[in-house]
Amino acid sequence: MLIDGRVDVKPDNSLMHRVNARAEQQVELCYHCHKCTAGCPVAQEMRFGPDQVLLLVQLNQQDRLLSSRDIWLCAGCEACATRCPNEIDIARVMDALRQVALAEGVRPADTSSVKFHRLFLFLVEHLGRMNEAGLLGAHKLWTGNLLADLGSGAVMVAKGKIPLVPHVLRDRAGMRRLFSRSLHPAAADSGAEEPGP
Numbered sequence: 001m002l003i004d005g006r007v008d009v010k011p012d013n014s015l016m017h018r019v020n021a022r023a024e025q026q027v028e029l030c031y032h033c034h035k036c037t038a039g040c041p042v043a044q045e046m047r048f049g050p051d052q053v054l055l056l057v058q059l060n061q062q063d064r065l066l067s068s069r070d071i072w073l074c075a076g077c078e079a080c081a082t083r084c085p086n087e088i089d090i091a092r093v094m095d096a097l098r099q100v101a102l103a104e105g106v107r108p109a110d111t112s113s114v115k116f117h118r119l120f121l122f123l124v125e126h127l128g129r130m131n132e133a134g135l136l137g138a139h140k141l142w143t144g145n146l147l148a149d150l151g152s153g154a155v156m157v158a159k160g161k162i163p164l165v166p167h168v169l170r171d172r173a174g175m176r177r178l179f180s181r182s183l184h185p186a187a188a189d190s191g192a193e194e195p196g197p
């Protein structure tokens with residue numbers, strides 16, 4: 001639009017623009033060939049599935065998408081990215097959608113997955129590595145779901161599949177700086193401490 005002889009360029013605040021910027025992807029390239037969904041191991045559990053998630057991003061359907069379980073169910077396995085003819089990395093898109101949902105305080109459909117996600121990032125940020133025992137224990141306490149899978153968990157601990165003592169990265173401060181730059185750019189600029197999960 002021309003105002004006083006100048007072009008009035010409004011910032012693009014669409015969901016697709018914000019997701020593309022965070023994920024460094026071009027969601028508009030998706031032409032819905034369905035190859036990603038055909039290979040996704042959790043598509044059966046999703047309401048929309050990967051290619052429909054991208055369609056909702058293209059259509060700016062923010063409320064429907066950010067409150068759905070789909071964005072929290074993605075396991076980040078990258079099977080979709082290897083099949084996509086347009087090289088769209090949907091795992092990164094899903095991660096960007098989670099970040100937008102958390103930043104905008106959207107009430108999630110699946111609070112258990114959100115808690116898992118936040119604890120996972122918190123542990124990696126502060127230990128430098130994943131600690132499965134810490135993650136599962138903290139998740140059980142936070143969700144109140146103390147008894148689920150207790151038997152199989154004990155078997156895995158007994159077989160040494162879940163180490164109880166965490167392996168800790170030596171340069172943990174470096175890892176925290178990495179997180180600050182990618183997830184909390186404002187805090188990184190000001191040198192503020194990160195919040196807990």
Ligand code: SF4
Nearest residue numbers: 030032033034036084
């Ligand atoms: S494989 Fe790629 S182009 Fe095809 S539907 Fe999935 S994201 Fe879109």
Ligand code: SF4
Nearest residue numbers: 040074075077078080
């Ligand atoms: S990365 Fe996510 S959306 Fe893609 S195939 Fe794996 S679980 Fe499905």
